[in-house]
Amino acid sequence: xxxxxxxxxxTFSNPAPEHDYTIRMTIPEFTCLCPRTGQPDxxxxxxxxxxxxxxxxxKSLKLYIWSxxxxxAFHEAVTNEIIELLARTLTPRFIRLTARFNVRGGIYTSVSxxxxxxxxxxxxxxxxx
Numbered sequence: 001x002x003x004x005x006x007x008x009x010x011t012f013s014n015p016a017p018e019h020d021y022t023i024r025m026t027i028p029e030f031t032c033l034c035p036r037t038g039q040p041d042x043x044x045x046x047x048x049x050x051x052x053x054x055x056x057x058x059k060s061l062k063l064y065i066w067s068x069x070x071x072x073a074f075h076e077a078v079t080n081e082i083i084e085l086l087a088r089t090l091t092p093r094f095i096r097l098t099a100r101f102n103v104r105g106g107i108y109t110s111v112s113x114x115x116x117x118x119x120x121x122x123x124x125x126x127x128x129x
Contacts, residue, residue: 005067009089010060014051020093020123023055024048030065030099035072042102043075045082049095052117056090075101079111093120 027045034041045065064085068078083097096114 003063005069006060006063007067008060009064009086010057011054011090012057014053014055017051017053020050022048022050025058025061027061027065030068032068032078033070033072034104035074038072041075041104044100046098046100047086047096049086049090050093050120050122052091052093054090054092056086075099075109075111080113083113083115087115091117093117094122 025045025047027047030043030045032041032043033039065082071078073081079097079099082099083095086092086097087095092115094114094116096112098110098112101109101111
């Protein structure tokens with residue numbers, strides 16, 4: 001039976017919830033439709049997050065991202081819709097989504113959105129020699 005797009009993402013338990021660590025994903029094949037022209041828009045999504053109790057399951061994330069393929073959506077709206085669902089589902093300590101859309105009419109668009117748990121503070125940055 002073929003796989004179909006979905007409107008939810010699945011999770012699994014964070015294997016190291018006692019530590020802050022960053023998960024980064026690059027999703028180079030995001031597509032949606034321009035809500036004005038119906039033409040396809042293509043983007044690379046860059047997702048990074050510091051998990052708390054849950055991590056996103058990759059296949060379900062792929063199927064969720066696929067669900068936008070035939071939908072009309074402005075770049076700003078689709079970026080915020082995706083991060084809202086991920087933030088609500090994962091309740092991460094920190095999450096950032098950057099959508100880098102391919103050129104359209106001579107203009108590249110990049111939309112970045114982030115959410116942070118109210119009391120979470122990042123560790124101090126370390127510079128190694």
